[in-house]
Amino acid sequence: MGNKDSNREAIYLALMNIPPGKVVTYGQLAALAGLPGAARLAGTLLCGLPEHTHLPWHRVINAQGKISLPESSPAYAEQKRRLQAEGVEFKNQKISLRIYGYNT
């Protein structure tokens, strides 16, 4: 345990455990994967996910409760749409972690 490959896998596994209608921050996801402080890693990996992935990458947002992508990005629109489809409400592009945050 601890090698790079398992870290990547850990992130994916942690992501799979996020239930619909809930969201986690990058840092939280990394922490759940056993990699505290590796928030950026989570972002990098999600960025590299193939389009055909089954992983709920859309449930990952930044610590500010916002989608960490340019609003003009196609991925932004899709992420927002998927979250709204799961019942997540946006307040001016912002999500309430207090309400939709995933707590173990």
Next chain:
DNA sequence: CAGCAGGCGGCAC
């Protein structure tokens, strides 16, 4: 509210 520095991997040279 904006700006800067810090810690962790990934990828290119």
Next chain:
DNA sequence: AGTGCCGCCTGCT
């Protein structure tokens, strides 16, 4: 095989 730069980040000034 080693070094360096960059990122869908964060927390603190």
